[in-house]
Amino acid sequence: MSLALLSIDELRGFYKSKVMLFLWVGLPIIAILFRFVQVSTTGQDISFTVISTLIVSSLAGTLASVMLAVSIINEKNRHVYELFLIRPLKRRNILFSKYLSVYLCVAIASLISVLVGIVTDFIIGGTLSPAVFDSLGQSLAISFSMIAIACAAGVLIGVASPSVLVGAILVIYGGNQISVIPLLPTLLNTSNATLITIALAVVTAAALLAGAVALFERKQF
Amino acid sequence: MENSDLNGANGIDFVVLKNVSKYYGTFRALDNVSFTIKEGEIFGYIGPNGAGKTTTMKILVDLISDFQGEISIGGHQIPKERNEIHRLLGYLPQNVAFQDWRTVNHALTTFGRLSGLSLQKVEDSIPKILDLLALSDVRHKKISQLSGGMIQKVGLAQALLHEPKFLVLDEPLGGLDPLSRHQFKDIVLKLRNKGTTILFSSHILSDVQDVADRIGIISRGKIRQIGTLNELKSNLQPQNIVEVLLSYVTDKWVEFKSINGVKSVEQPSPGRILVYLAEGFDEAEVIDALVQAVARLKIKVRGITLLSPSLDEIYLNYVQESETT
Numbered sequence: 001m002s003l004a005l006l007s008i009d010e011l012r013g014f015y016k017s018k019v020m021l022f023l024w025v026g027l028p029i030i031a032i033l034f035r036f037v038q039v040s041t042t043g044q045d046i047s048f049t050v051i052s053t054l055i056v057s058s059l060a061g062t063l064a065s066v067m068l069a070v071s072i073i074n075e076k077n078r079h080v081y082e083l084f085l086i087r088p089l090k091r092r093n094i095l096f097s098k099y100l101s102v103y104l105c106v107a108i109a110s111l112i113s114v115l116v117g118i119v120t121d122f123i124i125g126g127t128l129s130p131a132v133f134d135s136l137g138q139s140l141a142i143s144f145s146m147i148a149i150a151c152a153a154g155v156l157i158g159v160a161s162p163s164v165l166v167g168a169i170l171v172i173y174g175g176n177q178i179s180v181i182p183l184l185p186t187l188l189n190t191s192n193a194t195l196i197t198i199a200l201a202v203v204t205a206a207a208l209l210a211g212a213v214a215l216f217e218r219k220q221f
Numbered sequence: 222m223e224n225s226d227l228n229g230a231n232g233i234d235f236v237v238l239k240n241v242s243k244y245y246g247t248f249r250a251l252d253n254v255s256f257t258i259k260e261g262e263i264f265g266y267i268g269p270n271g272a273g274k275t276t277t278m279k280i281l282v283d284l285i286s287d288f289q290g291e292i293s294i295g296g297h298q299i300p301k302e303r304n305e306i307h308r309l310l311g312y313l314p315q316n317v318a319f320q321d322w323r324t325v326n327h328a329l330t331t332f333g334r335l336s337g338l339s340l341q342k343v344e345d346s347i348p349k350i351l352d353l354l355a356l357s358d359v360r361h362k363k364i365s366q367l368s369g370g371m372i373q374k375v376g377l378a379q380a381l382l383h384e385p386k387f388l389v390l391d392e393p394l395g396g397l398d399p400l401s402r403h404q405f406k407d408i409v410l411k412l413r414n415k416g417t418t419i420l421f422s423s424h425i426l427s428d429v430q431d432v433a434d435r436i437g438i439i440s441r442g443k444i445r446q447i448g449t450l451n452e453l454k455s456n457l458q459p460q461n462i463v464e465v466l467l468s469y470v471t472d473k474w475v476e477f478k479s480i481n482g483v484k485s486v487e488q489p490s491p492g493r494i495l496v497y498l499a500e501g502f503d504e505a506e507v508i509d510a511l512v513q514a515v516a517r518l519k520i521k522v523r524g525i526t527l528l529s530p531s532l533d534e535i536y537l538n539y540v541q542e543s544e545t546t
Binding site for chain 2: 002005006009012013016017075078079080082083084085086087088089220221
């Protein structure tokens with residue numbers, strides 16, 4: 001009950017503070033801009049779907065980590081959580097709701113970017129290459145898996161960091177690096193790469209979240 | 222507005238702290254703090270900065286759980302039965318903070334729902350609480366756009382919305398204008414009369430004096446005194462003294478010694494008479510007899526004053542005493 005309430009509350013907060021707008025419009029725009037820069041500098045008109053997936057993979061994870069780490073550190077240091085923690089709810093649900101809402105927002109932004117890629121490819125080429133659809137599932141699995149790990153890393157960094165500055169440094173040092181774990185099966189050409197990617201993401205994100213919850217449960221406010 | 226008769230209190234210990242200690246590293250923030258708060262009582266908690274007031278309150282609302290000692294609220298142990306205790310609590314922190322994007326309405330809806338109220342109950346309660354705190358005009362405004370005093374009131378609104386049985390108010394009057402402070406004290410007294418148990422800290426001693434049934438003075442992590450204002454006064458100054466200022470020097474004042482309830486009389490300086498009241502007599506009756514004696518003896522006076530220490534003097538006495546021990 002409280003998890004659903006808190007998650008809806010977080011999403012409402014993202015909507016009110018225009019986070020959704022910047023994510024859902026901003027990320028596809030960056031993907032489009034990147035495509036034209038790519039075309040003008042190299043002259044190679046590569047599939048926009050591939051570009052947008054690349055953009056999503058590299059940007060969305062960082063966005064997710066930063067959003068979560070900064071918001072948790074900021075709210076923790078301003079003592080915003082005190083009014084939540086004295087109520088009959090599980091402490092961990094505060095973190096889970098943040099995780100779920102940021103994951104959902106960034107995953108939707110990623111999906112919109114990929115869809116914009118597909119539509120742009122169709123408008124420019126008049127048709128879509130079957131290869132695009134062949135790799136789309138795996139690309140999305142990698143993207144969503146990276147976002148899942150990045151979100152969990154952001155939560156852990158947010159709980160553990162004493163200041164926004166330290167949090168930002170840790171996100172750049174660790175959050176970004178750990179979120180590339182889902183790329184390993186593809187890079188190593190393993191069979192069932194998509195399944196292994198998802199499994200790796202679930203295990204890594206769960207471990208990071210468990211660490212964050214353990215710290216948060218023991219934290220003295 | 223002194224409340225020594227514990228109007229709403231029914232004699233049951235609702236909050237019990239036994240030998241509670243808390244260390245931050247090697248710093249001892251609380252040292253064997255023990256006190257009880259009766260159900261329906263307002264307990265004023267005063268002490269200098271860093272005395273341990275906020276630490277005590279944070280332990281009571283379960284924001285700090287690594288402490289030594291025993292605490293029970295409404296018969297439930299902290300932290301073992303924290304879920305039950307959280308259902309009883311309303312809390313206004315010293316520096317109340319909300320997320321920037323929240324409106325007053327949204328904050329109250331969220332906190333009301335998280336406190337276990339149904340959406341319908343929350344929607345019914347919000348207008349009432351906003352009206353009570355004169356916040357109706359800002360219901361749909363962002364909290365971040367409000368003044369400090371208004372934010373404090375929103376903080377109080379979220380603490381009261383779900384009608385908690387135990388209300389913990391940490392410096393609730395900071396930043397409030399005189400009218401709001403008066404309204405706030407009225408609200409607190411009404412809640413007490415409905416049976417709410419209230420722990421209330423403040424640096425503004427006159428505010429504590431106005432509403433508290435009993436007062437606890439803490440300094441350097443130790444409870445120095447607990448009692449009603451009258452008890453604290455009598456602990457500090459066992460005898461009440463009446464000062465009589467004569468309009469002219471006369472020796473008729475020696476007759477005051479014969480008044481029933483007067484222990485002794487002295488003239489420390491010409492025209493200034495100190496009448497020491499004996500214990501066990503009604504203070505008002507003895508003073509009345511003294512006034513009648515003044516009239517009977519045809520003594521002209523400039524004033525008759527009961528020399529009773531104010532809460533400020535009591536506070537300073539106990540706090541300064543603790544600084545030297």
